[in-house]
Amino acid sequence: MIHFDAQTRTFNLNLRASYYAFQVDAEDRLVHLGWGRRPDDAGEEQVVAGQSAVFPFDRSWSFVVQFRPDEILTFGDVTTYQTTIKARFPSLSRPLAEGEASHVPIRDLRLRYSEYTIATDSQPGYAPVHGLPVRDTTPRQTLRVVLVDPVQSCTVTACYRLTPEHDIIERWLELENTGRDAITFDHCYSASLHLPNGCTELTSVNGSWAREFCIQRSQLTPGSHVVESRTVTTGHNANPFFFLNNPGSAGEHDGIVYFGALAYSGSWQFTFEQLPTWDIRVHGGYNPFDSTITVVPGDIHRTPAFVTGLSTEGWGGASRSLHAFTRERVLPVPAHGESERPVLYNSWEATAFDLSYENQVLLARTAAAIGVELFCVDDGWFGGRRSDRAGRGDWVVSADVFPEGLEPLVAEIERLGMKFGLWVEPEMVNPDSDLYRAHPDWVLHFPGRPRTESRNQLVLDFGRPEVVEYLFDLLSDLVRRYRIAFFKWDMNRMVTEPGSVAGTAIWRAHVKGVYSLMDRLREAHPTLEIQSCSGGGGRIDLGILARTDQVWASDNTDAFDRMRIQEGFSLAYPARTMEAWVTHEHNHMTRRVTSLQLRFALAIRGVLGIGSSLDSLSQEELDGYASYIAFYKRIRHVIQQGHLYRLQRLDEYGSSIHEYCLPDGSEAVYSLVVETHPVGSFRPDPPLRGLRSNAIYRITDEQGTELESASGYQLMTLGFPGELKEYPGYSRTMHLKIR
Ligand code: DGJ
DSSP states (O other): OEEEETTTTEEEEEOSSEEEEEEEOTTSOEEEEEEEEOOTTOOTTOOOOOOSSSSSOOTTSTTTGGGOOBSSOBTTSSOSSOOSEEEEBSSOSSOOOTTOOOOSSBOOOOOEEEEEEEEEEOOOSSSSOOOOOOSOOOOEEEEEEEEEOSSSSEEEEEEEEEEGGGTEEEEEEEEEEOSSSOEEEEEEEEEEEEEOTTOOEEEEEEOOTTSOOEEEEEEOOSEEEEEEOOSSSOOSSBOSEEEEEOTTSOOSSSBOEEEEEEOOOSSEEEEEEEOTTOOEEEEEEEOOTTOOEEEOTTOEEEOOOEEEEEESBHHHHHHHHHHHHIIIIISOOOTTOOOOOOOEEEOHHHHTTOOOHHHHHHHHHHHHHHTOOEEEEOSOSBTTOSSTTSOTTOOSBOTTTOTTOSHHHHHHHHHTTOEEEEEEOTTEEOSSSHHHHHOGGGBOOOTTSOOOOBTTBEEBOTTSHHHHHHHHHHHHHHHHHHTOOEEEEOOOOOOSOOOOTTGGGHHHHHHHHHHHHHHHHHHHSTTOEEEEOBTTBSSOSTTGGGTOSEEEOOSOOOHHHHHHHHHHHHHHSOGGGEEEEEOOSBOTTTOOBOOHHHHHHHHTTSEEEEOSOGGGSOHHHHHHHHHHHHHHHHHHHHHHHSEEEEEEOHHHHSEEEEEEEOTTSSEEEEEEEESOOOTTOOOOOOOOOSSOTTOEEEEEOTTOOEEEEEEHHHHHHTOOOOOTTOOTTOEEEEEEEEO
């Protein structure tokens, strides 16, 4: 509920368990009042009354006034700390007054309150709106507060969209040029957040290719700390979400945790600041690195949404809010309705570039026999792509690989009862390709400089509308011709030479081009599904999830490494979006040997996929695969739709226990994997959560064998008894269902 008190000019945004309030001060600035937990007994109508002195220090406190917590901090309006926006005007919008020297550009911005509106709509996702259908279209309120510069022709609208049931406020800014000259914004975040002082424990993730999502818990100290990506994808080295809490007063299940996640898949930045006042500020949005925003007269620029929220149930509660929000408001629902994510087979680890009709049909037949529902042919099916040195960009089925074309394979896959998926990497080109030979100017490069290749490839210049158009026609034609149900959309390099006809706007133009391609393809082919992949987990964020169905979290499929990668992933993103493959016993990347049980235990924590060379497995092994796949199909609705409780984390006892529980408590999946287990130690048995105390649950194992029955009360107090024989690599997955 949004409330405005016209007397005190105070805005209150009341959500399920949290409030957010700010006030217009005597000089018409928006000044933050507070963001926190609502008292448990507070009714809907209870609001913060505002304060007579919104910020008690006036100009006479010369060194203190800069700490005023403006909702939008602008360069030039009394702060020496990080600002939300910095603008440049090439001229003054009125004649010079006496005593004023003419020196342009004018490099400051003053924003003063003008008016507000509250819109109630059922727009899916965030701003900018992607237009694709989502599961929950219950109308939501958006507060739009219009601020104008008293002198310059510039309007900034601060937007707040509320999803009260998840205590989430989406924040974004709209920059409007109402004058006659272009305005340049040196930087513009989507929002600046003011957190209570002491909120210094930061949870974020870092990593690299094949080691994504490593959880890092650190302590903010006075000064600033930057987490960012400087490429045209989200990046492997960090991911745009964070949790913040007072150290020691929040944990996995309890305590107040502030969280934020950026809905953007390009060059992004979070700046965390601890001020000398101990206040914590978080600025999130576009990365200002090598990038400005020019808004021409009459234009409006909308920033990506910064999804922010507050959990009263610790880090776990923050994850569950983000998960539910993503499932309900972000993920697109394909035209065939929202079903459970299918079990996928992907050919990459089995056949790499060595594809043929024969080997794919062989894999497809075995895949169908063990229960796979979607068969995806990976890299190597097109042009001269027999290795990663040539052919990328020539998205035409290779007659060397499929002499009869792709149609017979597609027909066979469909005859086997599976859907057909295809790997593409549309943003890239190998210099050794017909596309590059025809259009050498279509790649990012700086004239007169060498074009640095990475994995032998260059990046197409999405600053050219004709490139994006060309790709749309090509991809759309592929979908139509081969009845493609699923694209695995890859992107395998970083951008280090962003020379584009779009100038520095390329950082945003690339992301916009990718989004528009995906959105248009989905509109043109409403049953098409897309998986985002960027050399594993390089493009995972709430922006890409608004137009894809799932993501590939990492190229690393080693079960032990997956424990950590997936735990980090689970902080922000729901299991329903995480494709996870079972591959060979002997992992090709880490050389580690793991049991089938452990590999499945990890892969069923997301959307199960298979990547093994099925032709090299014995019948006994294939029977094992089939039995686990059947088990997954029995429980996947709980994993894909349920609430996640991380009952035990790897950093606690070297074991990870996830419980997925349907919101009504009728079913749950208990999943334990052990990474390390010092001999002679005992791992405590954590109580389960979210069940019904007075219900009796039937507990079955992976084979469907009934193990025991127990009451919800018993399970939520004593938990499951651990076993003395636990060892690194031990796993246990159980299904609980009310009798
Ligand atoms: C990187 C992806 O992450 C892999 O799964 C695979 O598709 C290769 N690219 C293909 O080149």
